[in-house]
Amino acid sequence: MTVxxxxxxxxxITNWLNQFLLGWGLPAGVVAFLMNLIGAGLxxxxxxxxxILLIWYERKLYGRIQDRLGPNRVxxxxxxQPFADMLKIFAKEYITPRGADVIPYNxxxxxxxxxxxxxxxxxxxxxxxxxxxxxxxxxYIIAVGGLGELAIILAGIASxxxxxxxxxxxxxxxxxxxxxPMVLALLVPVLxxxxxxxxxxxxxxxxxxxxxxxxxxxxxFFLTSVAEVGxxxxxxxxxxxxxxxxxNIEYSGLKFGMFYVGEFLHAFTVSVLFAILFLGGWRxxxxxxxxxxxxxxxxxKTGVTYFLIILLRGSMPRYRTDxxxxxxxxxxTPLALAVLVLTAILDKALxxxxxxxxxxxxxxxxxxxxxxxxxxxxxSYRRSHPVEPPIGHxxxxxxxxxxxxxxLE
Amino acid sequence: xxxxxxxxxxxAALFCLGLYGVLARKNAIAILMGVELMxxxxxxxxxxxxxxxxxxxxxxxxxxxxxxxxxxAEVAVGLALxxxxxxxxxxxxxxxxxxxxx
Amino acid sequence: MNFLQVVFILTSAVTLGAAVMVVTSHRMIxxxxxxxxxxxxxxxxxxxxxxGFFAVVQVVVYIxxxxxxxxxxxxxxxxxxxxxxxxxxxxxxxxxxxALGTFAGLAFLLLNWxxxxxxxxxxxxxxxxxxxxxxxxxxxxxxxYVLPFEVASVLLLAALIGAIYIAREKxxxx
Numbered sequence: 001m002t003v004x005x006x007x008x009x010x011x012x013i014t015n016w017l018n019q020f021l022l023g024w025g026l027p028a029g030v031v032a033f034l035m036n037l038i039g040a041g042l043x044x045x046x047x048x049x050x051x052i053l054l055i056w057y058e059r060k061l062y063g064r065i066q067d068r069l070g071p072n073r074v075x076x077x078x079x080x081q082p083f084a085d086m087l088k089i090f091a092k093e094y095i096t097p098r099g100a101d102v103i104p105y106n107x108x109x110x111x112x113x114x115x116x117x118x119x120x121x122x123x124x125x126x127x128x129x130x131x132x133x134x135x136x137x138x139x140y141i142i143a144v145g146g147l148g149e150l151a152i153i154l155a156g157i158a159s160x161x162x163x164x165x166x167x168x169x170x171x172x173x174x175x176x177x178x179x180x181p182m183v184l185a186l187l188v189p190v191l192x193x194x195x196x197x198x199x200x201x202x203x204x205x206x207x208x209x210x211x212x213x214x215x216x217x218x219x220x221f222f223l224t225s226v227a228e229v230g231x232x233x234x235x236x237x238x239x240x241x242x243x244x245x246x247x248n249i250e251y252s253g254l255k256f257g258m259f260y261v262g263e264f265l266h267a268f269t270v271s272v273l274f275a276i277l278f279l280g281g282w283r284x285x286x287x288x289x290x291x292x293x294x295x296x297x298x299x300x301k302t303g304v305t306y307f308l309i310i311l312l313r314g315s316m317p318r319y320r321t322d323x324x325x326x327x328x329x330x331x332x333t334p335l336a337l338a339v340l341v342l343t344a345i346l347d348k349a350l351x352x353x354x355x356x357x358x359x360x361x362x363x364x365x366x367x368x369x370x371x372x373x374x375x376x377x378x379x380s381y382r383r384s385h386p387v388e389p390p391i392g393h394x395x396x397x398x399x400x401x402x403x404x405x406x407x408l409e
Numbered sequence: 410x411x412x413x414x415x416x417x418x419x420x421a422a423l424f425c426l427g428l429y430g431v432l433a434r435k436n437a438i439a440i441l442m443g444v445e446l447m448x449x450x451x452x453x454x455x456x457x458x459x460x461x462x463x464x465x466x467x468x469x470x471x472x473x474x475x476x477x478x479x480x481x482a483e484v485a486v487g488l489a490l491x492x493x494x495x496x497x498x499x500x501x502x503x504x505x506x507x508x509x510x511x
Numbered sequence: 512m513n514f515l516q517v518v519f520i521l522t523s524a525v526t527l528g529a530a531v532m533v534v535t536s537h538r539m540i541x542x543x544x545x546x547x548x549x550x551x552x553x554x555x556x557x558x559x560x561x562x563g564f565f566a567v568v569q570v571v572v573y574i575x576x577x578x579x580x581x582x583x584x585x586x587x588x589x590x591x592x593x594x595x596x597x598x599x600x601x602x603x604x605x606x607x608x609x610a611l612g613t614f615a616g617l618a619f620l621l622l623n624w625x626x627x628x629x630x631x632x633x634x635x636x637x638x639x640x641x642x643x644x645x646x647x648x649x650x651x652x653x654x655x656y657v658l659p660f661e662v663a664s665v666l667l668l669a670a671l672i673g674a675i676y677i678a679r680e681k682x683x684x685x
Contacts, residue, residue: 143567445581482667
């Protein structure tokens with residue numbers, strides 16, 4: 001008995017609570033509904049509470065990257081800083097602008113946070129412990145991402161403010177553009193795992209993680225997810241629009257707090273998704289004997305990915321709007337399409353061979369595609385940015401442009 | 410169990426509301442929204458009849474995918490046309506864009 | 512009246528109410544937001560019909576793309592028509608008559624249909640899961656529906672090129 005709860009706590013508690021409520025005489029449908037309600041409440045509350053830790057972690061790490069200490073006044077190592085932030089945000093006054101459309105204005109922050117929390121419903125914490133084991137889990141994630149985009153455009157329109165409107169337009173242009181390569185890159189693990197369910201994708205990564213078999217797809221998914229969240233270097237959503245804050249300019253108090261928390265939580269959520277899709281999710285040593293250890297492995301992998309996202313934020317300058325559009329449409333989308341088509345062809349052609357041959361063929365294909373894409377983009381860059389030789393020297397001869405130059409014009 | 414007739418009546422009502430929107434509204438974008446409602450009603454009907462015949466024939470869902478793709482394409486081109494007409498004539502009332510000249 | 516029937520009645524009430532608001536609303540941005548609600552209601556109806564894949568695809572395509580596009584277009588043309596004044600054209604009573612007549616005709620057809628009294632049986636979880644592989648195979652196999660699939664992709668390509676061309680500025684330096 002004790003060994004059982006130690007190994008598989010979620011299912012154990014579920015069964016026990018089920019028996020307990022049925023013993024009270026409630027009908028089975030009501031019991032199922034109550035269990036789902038309790039589970040959803042726990043996951044959502046847990047995610048929001050975990051966000052407090054995330055805010056502290058991010059601010060400390062971001063400060064260290066910038067060669068400063070980060071928050072260190074409020075509590076040891078500044079660990080109570082998020083609580084101070086929360087108190088400040090709760091205490092601020094709600095100022096609704098005159099002429100604002102009341103219902104969309106108030107709905108937008110709720111929808112933004114809801115869209116992130118809904119993703120947590122399909123995440124498998126360990127084998128068989130997901131909130132809802134949908135067989136269309138990967139597509140469901142894209143769907144609720146769309147709800148988040150709707151929230152941003154609602155905020156932009158309902159604020160009765162030209163800066164908010166412009167910020168909202170720019171945000172939607174960015175988000176819709178990066179959704180295309182994200183869906184294409186998401187389809188590669190779905191293709192390799194033969195299923196859209198999240199738990200199935202993790203179970204199919206038994207031999208080797210998908211980051212080895214599909215590195216380009218992993219890279220594209222990582223980059224586009226960072227763009228979808230609106231983090232640097234793609235944070236034209238909130239830091240641009242000429243210094244004012246874009247679509248959340250007219251929000252104060254807890255409404256702004258919800259956008260803020262929603263963004264941090266979204267960054268963590270995309271780290272979890274990356275860990276599940278490409279880094280093997282809950283897989284790790286000893287998960288067969290002790291399933292709960294899967295949650296620990298998932299947390300470790302998510303922490304590594306989140307660390308990378310914060311590093312990216314702290315070290316790269318912001319892209320301009322036209323540079324982000326060009327990156328999405330001219331580089332990432334064709335690359336993602338090429339990788340998807342070639343992965344499908346190779347996977348089908350080698351369906352009879354052993355796993356080693358398939359894996360090596362996929363890795364080799366990815367390397368070849370990466371090599372070709374990098375040469376093409378280098379040639380395009382050098383063609384559009386010709387190097388002026390210093391005065392008195394011979395003109396620069398660039399063999400890369402001359403050999404591939406004709407292809408690109 | 411939900412009777413088949415309930416779904417079909419809801420789909421018929423949605424279709425007729427969309428039809429009213431197409432026929433009666435002046436704003437060209439409102440007409441497009443009516444068309445979207447009609448296409449959604451058609452999708453509901455297709456899925457209901459797929460379930461009615463025991464979920465064996467896969468023609469229903471395949472057709473729904475085609476209708477969904479066609480609706481998306483039509484909205485994109487329609488809105489592009491409306492915005493282009495707006496740039497030229499500065500109006501989007503459907504009864505004011507009535508001259509082929511220009 | 513079991514739980515699913517209650518959910519169905521609520522969902523269809525919300526969907527039809529939102530549809531009424533779409534076609535009668537004076538302010539276009541309100542109409543666009545009611546359209547989002549109506550599309551979401553249709554997605555819930557798909558989920559009630561155990562076609563979960565279509566519920567998700569409906570949210571992705573309609574709400575995540577089409578509704579946002581409609582909102583964009585409404586915002587870009589919001590100075591074209593005043594939101595006060597008549598939003599319906601002169602023949603609106605004829606439109607009401609046509610809509611009511613169509614509904615009466617459809618109701619008459621449905622009531623005379625043999626299967627009108629039937630009830631949709633529950634699909635088992637396995638059968639519901641088989642939808643996606645079956646549909647995927649049907650869309651690409653030569654004796655099923657590969658031809659409409661290919662025609663739909665040509666249609667999307669034509670729409671893509673057409674929309675880019677129409678929305679382009681004149682005198683571009685292509």
